[in-house]
Amino acid sequence: MATATWTRRHILSLADFTSDEYNAILQTALSFRQVLNSRTKKVPALQGQVVANLFFEASTRTRNSFELAAKRLSADTLNFAPGSSSLSKGETILDTAKTYLAMGTDMMVIRHQQAGVPQAIASEMDRLNTKVSVLNAGDGQHAHPSQALLDLFTICRLLDPDNPRIELLEGKKIAIVGDILHSRVARSNIWSLTAIDAELHLVSSPTLLPQYFKCFGEGRPGKLFLHWELEPALKDADFVMTLRLQRERMTQHLLPSLREYHQYYGITRDRLKLCKPDVKILHPGPVNRGVELSSELMDDPEFSLISQQVTSGVAVRMALLYLIGGGKQE
Amino acid sequence: MATATWTRRHILSLADFTSDEYNAILQTALSFRQVLNSRTKKVPALQGQVVANLFFEASTRTRNSFELAAKRLSADTLNFAPGSSSLSKGETILDTAKTYLAMGTDMMVIRHQQAGVPQAIASEMDRLNTKVSVLNAGDGQHAHPSQALLDLFTICRLLDPDNPRIELLEGKKIAIVGDILHSRVARSNIWSLTAIDAELHLVSSPTLLPQYFKCFGEGRPGKLFLHWELEPALKDADFVMTLRLQRERMTQHLLPSLREYHQYYGITRDRLKLCKPDVKILHPGPVNRGVELSSELMDDPEFSLISQQVTSGVAVRMALLYLIGGGKQE
Amino acid sequence: MATATWTRRHILSLADFTSDEYNAILQTALSFRQVLNSRTKKVPALQGQVVANLFFEASTRTRNSFELAAKRLSADTLNFAPGSSSLSKGETILDTAKTYLAMGTDMMVIRHQQAGVPQAIASEMDRLNTKVSVLNAGDGQHAHPSQALLDLFTICRLLDPDNPRIELLEGKKIAIVGDILHSRVARSNIWSLTAIDAELHLVSSPTLLPQYFKCFGEGRPGKLFLHWELEPALKDADFVMTLRLQRERMTQHLLPSLREYHQYYGITRDRLKLCKPDVKILHPGPVNRGVELSSELMDDPEFSLISQQVTSGVAVRMALLYLIGGGKQE
Structure with a gap:
């Protein structure tokens, strides 16, 4: 068009x-x-x-x-x-x-x-x-459609700087990690990233990732997977999207401490080894450093696409x- | 000039x-x-x-x-x-x-x-x-002179779209309904709408329309009338200006409930029948729907000049x- | 350059x-x-x-x-x-x-x-x-460098409207009066006004002008003096800079009442007689009228450079x- x-x-x-x-x-x-x-x-x-x-x-x-x-x-x-x-x-x-x-x-x-x-x-x-x-x-x-579109643009432009197009996502594996339940960013990204034959993996604790999210994948060209553990989602992933953790979720008993969250779902250099070697990390910002992802990864231009977003x-x-x-x- | x-x-x-x-x-x-x-x-x-x-x-x-x-x-x-x-x-x-x-x-x-x-x-x-x-x-x-001037422009442009001028108000009957006492919009409109030989009718409860408002009409080309009841003011009116009702007036015991206010002074389709058939309604905004005027009248382009204002x-x-x-x- | x-x-x-x-x-x-x-x-x-x-x-x-x-x-x-x-x-x-x-x-x-x-x-x-x-x-x-630079520009432009340059300050005497301790404006002015062979006099109460401020003058072309009394600083001064007094300093017991402050350190027409006849007053604003300087002086274009600042x-x-x-x- x-x-x-x-x-x-x-x-x-x-x-x-x-x-x-x-x-x-x-x-x-x-x-x-x-x-x-x-x-x-x-x-x-x-x-x-x-x-x-x-x-x-x-x-x-x-x-x-x-x-x-x-x-x-x-x-x-x-x-x-x-x-x-x-x-x-x-x-x-x-x-x-x-x-x-x-x-x-x-x-x-x-x-x-x-x-x-x-x-x-x-x-x-x-x-x-x-x-x-x-x-x-x-x-x-x-x-939050403009956020999902800028995520898409960031990814596709990385895959082909001169000709970004959604078809570039075909066959790619993308993981979204974090508070999926409350995230409008996640919901908009689910639409865009299942619009093509890619693999989209959602990861969170059971309190923050209800099973009904499976429905979003029905009848879409892409494949949608839900996980309560990080490892299967990261395995051979091409892109990892982390979401912002809102601190008020803890007072609502939906989350343990920030430290425990980081231990279970925080993205670290060690965990990235599960992914493809050229994996890239996205985050819609603002970031809680050391919670959603380790501070050093956030600043590492080899992995982080955050400022490009x-x-x-x-x-x-x-x-x-x-x-x-x-x-x-x- | x-x-x-x-x-x-x-x-x-x-x-x-x-x-x-x-x-x-x-x-x-x-x-x-x-x-x-x-x-x-x-x-x-x-x-x-x-x-x-x-x-x-x-x-x-x-x-x-x-x-x-x-x-x-x-x-x-x-x-x-x-x-x-x-x-x-x-x-x-x-x-x-x-x-x-x-x-x-x-x-x-x-x-x-x-x-x-x-x-x-x-x-x-x-x-x-x-x-x-x-x-x-x-x-x-x-x-609030710019508000009264935009009211005047809205009225005169309706009366002659190609040549709006204050003389078009001659012989017209205009009613202002609401909290006159506390309204800078009312005061500025009193000056502009008595600057020509028109009839200006102020309507409110006795607590919100003191008798001294009569003085504003003295020595002016227009004629100023005060009413505590709506009917004589609406009778054959060409324009009805409603004022915003500030909710804090009720805690000051100047007003009964919003519902009672609407019952006495609210502008409804039924009451508009007292006016000229082509009567128009103005309101400086923001409107309390269903209080100063009925919600359906506010949205009726046949009567409402609000968005034109x-x-x-x-x-x-x-x-x-x-x-x-x-x-x-x- | x-x-x-x-x-x-x-x-x-x-x-x-x-x-x-x-x-x-x-x-x-x-x-x-x-x-x-x-x-x-x-x-x-x-x-x-x-x-x-x-x-x-x-x-x-x-x-x-x-x-x-x-x-x-x-x-x-x-x-x-x-x-x-x-x-x-x-x-x-x-x-x-x-x-x-x-x-x-x-x-x-x-x-x-x-x-x-x-x-x-x-x-x-x-x-x-x-x-x-x-x-x-x-x-x-x-x-607060831009404030000190605009002070400098205001002074130098007064001394030579067509060719303001820092050398014009040579031999001039400038007094800064007020809450030196907490003032970023004072600190930035100390750097600019000692960059040339001028005399800079700081005046405040002992609580608001610690002795270590003397160090700022070491090795600088200008000469820096500290005073706890106003008179020696004003004597033959070419420019008097007053600083804004933050009212919260009083609750911190660093200052007596506003009235007492004005009595000791407030700039008045009478005290200006100690200065050069063509002395000028500066203030970074906003001014507490009648505290840092008398209200009439602030409005007197013969003395006040405040609006020019x-x-x-x-x-x-x-x-x-x-x-x-x-x-x-x-």
């Missing part, structure tokens, strides 16, 4: 993404990744358009990544701060979104602690016959804004 | 506005409203100028509206966040304003919980012989910044 | 600054000061570059000054808000900085409550072979970003 034929207005979940769509994003992101290395870094693609970052759940890192992506496309950005907003005055979320619509917003980047809010806003925008696009920047435990994040978000914004790159 | 002859430096209150000034704003806002519909959306009128949003009282909606207006005129914007500011270090408000003056601010958009702060800062700027303009974005219960807000604020900034539109 | 030969990548402290470096900054700041007076105010020097304001310690004033400087050089800016950031999620400061590096940040402006954080980040950026520049915007009680701040910060950014001014 050429970029010119992109038709999706909103990016809410990767559940129904086609290979053509994945590849359109990967190829567009590649061209923006090259713009980032050039001297100018900016393109006028979205000049005059307004991107509103409606982060009902606070986040500096992801908001800054979207904001920078928008600015490099020459869009104007608005930032919504939940603390001082009209929400505390009794306004509904849909009314807040409609206010930004009426102000002239062209694209809304939405993060919310409740799953489904970006979808609800997108439906309302369509019902009102607007052309506004909604980009899910993380909703509850449901989805952040850089890819800006390029992939530029691609998403560009594709759904219908801009013409000059 | 042609735009070229605009002389007012600050916009603090509408108390002494002339019809010529209202019309200069309405006509300038119309031209910017058309820019907003064009592909480019931006004009270089205020390039290099600095607009500082000094919001001592937090507000996302109004600040974003002013910020977007400034950006579409190509100005640079600075945002002042009271929480983390030098105010907590013992600095006076005038010294804060003088710091922004010294940084090179050209226009200050000021919101403060105390009435009179924008006026005090404007006086200080004049006393220091600066050319800085001050725009009151809401001070205590005193004034928000859109007009950006155009009117562009007009204000443009006129007081002395910019030349290209 | 011509601007073209500037080699320093980071601005962390003034301890080892050369006269040539001071003069390169003063001359570059002068040219930007003139840009600020022109109609356009903006230069495209840093177009496409990203300046990240990482203010781990909240500050509106300094952040806005750096932000405006960056915007006037046409850079894109990112603002990091510690409250809602990944720091609260267990990320280390170096990892936060590396995330901004990976996003494509070219310059980091860093404020932190702990001394040494900007240095640590700069070392890490160098260790990683990046070209990222770090600008210390205040770290604990260690240094703020204006100089934007020009000096433009110069710093320009010089370390290696931009070409057009």
Whole structure:
């Protein structure tokens, strides 16, 4: 699919993404990744358009990544701060979104602690016959599509720097380790990494990896496996994705101590020996050093793709804004 | 009055506005409203100028509206966040304003919980012989001129889309319903809507509409009426403005329950039958659905002007910044 | 030294600054000061570059000054808000900085409550072979170089408006009065004001001016004097710098009441008579009026350079970003 034929207005979940769509994003992101290395870094693609970052759940890192992506496309950005907003005055979320619509917003980047809010806003925008696009920047435990897409871009670009495409994943083995249950990052990655004939292995403690996750693999081209122990998942793995461990899970009795977690599921140099020799590690950040993975591994450019993920994040978000914004790159 | 002859430096209150000034704003806002519909959306009128949003009282909606207006005129914007500011270090408000003056601010958009702060800062700027303009974005219960001007623009543009002017209000009947006593929006609208030979009807409970409001109508071209019951105000009305009900008024024993308020003063489809058939409803937002007006009316484009008010807000604020900034539109 | 030969990548402290470096900054700041007076105010020097304001310690004033400087050089800016950031999620400061590096940040402006954080980040950026520049915007009680440089620019520009240079300080007498012990502003000014053969007099109570400050003067071209009483420091002084008094010092029993402080060390019109007739007063702001100096003196343009310091701040910060950014001014 050429970029010119992109038709999706909103990016809410990767559940129904086609290979053509994945590849359109990967190829567009590649061209923006090259713009980032050039001297100018900016393109006028979205000049005059307004991107509103409606982060009902606070986040500096992801908001800054979207904001920078928008600015490099020459869009104007608005930032919504939940603390001082009209929400505390009794306004509904849909009314807040409609206010930004009426102000002239062209694209809304939405993060919310409740799953489904970006979808609800997108439906309302369509019902009102607007052309506004909604980009899910993380909703509850449901989805975080731009994170999974930047993970995909990071992996595929490593496999073929000049021509990243989802078919490169065929036959690869990827392990996702950590708090799968509460992770929107894991859920979005499950969709993208089973969209092709790859092997995806999920690993966690029984409290954080319910058996119903098996259903996500049904009818997908890829194969999905669940493990409560690390070793079978790491065996001959090409990529290991670690997830952020939220410390509040321990007070909820879902986890033992951080030290014990590291002992069972932490990625160390020793454990990496089970994997393919050229295995690479990903992490969506921010990292608890010494918990999800050992501090030295995180900093080892031979294994860690973490900083490349952040850089890819800006390029992939530029691609998403560009594709759904219908801009013409000059 | 042609735009070229605009002389007012600050916009603090509408108390002494002339019809010529209202019309200069309405006509300038119309031209910017058309820019907003064009592909480019931006004009270089205020390039290099600095607009500082000094919001001592937090507000996302109004600040974003002013910020977007400034950006579409190509100005640079600075945002002042009271929480983390030098105010907590013992600095006076005038010294804060003088710091922004010294940084090179050209226009200050000021919101403060105390009435009179924008006026005090404007006086200080004049006393220091600066050319800085001050725009009151809401001070205590005193004034919120840009809100009343966007209400006026919304109404007049409905009456004549190609030539909005204040004279279109002649002979019209407008009702303002709600917490008049504490509302800066009501006070500013009283000035604009009595500046011409129209009928303005204020409605609220006795606790929220003191008799001294009659004085605001004295010597004005328009006629001002006060009511404690809704029906006579709605009878044959052309426009109904509802005000936001602040929930804290109930703990102050100024109001019964929300349900009782809605029963007495809430605008419903049934009550609208008292008005002219083509009556329109305005609300400054954010709305408490089902309190000030019924949820279905709020969403009915046949009656509700609410989203047009928000859109007009950006155009009117562009007009204000443009006129007081002395910019030349290209 | 011509601007073209500037080699320093980071601005962390003034301890080892050369006269040539001071003069390169003063001359570059002068040219930007003139840009600020022109109609356009903006230069495209840093177009496409990203300046990240990482203010781990909240500050509106300094952040806005750096932000405006960056915007006037046409850079894109990112603002990091510690409250809602990944720091609260267990990320280390170096990892936060590396995330901004990976996003494509070219310059980091860093404020932190702990001394040494900007240095640590700069070392890490160098260790990683990046070209990222770090600008210390205040770290604990260690240094605040941009403040001392804007003080220097304000003084030298007064002495020769067309050719500010550090040599103009030769033979001048400068007094710094206030809470020297806890002041990063004082420490940075001690480095710049002893870099030339001037007389620098520090004045405070014994609790706020330990004897070890004498060491800062050793081996420096300038002469450093310590006083516990105001009079000998003010005698024939050309410039008096007052420091902000932090109210929390009183609860720490380091100070008597504000009134007593003002009685002993407050600068008043009467006490200024001890100084040279054309003495000038500086203060980094925000000022506690009637404590560090009398309210009327603060507003007297014959004596006070305070608002010129703020204006100089934007020009000096433009110069710093320009010089370390290696931009070409057009």
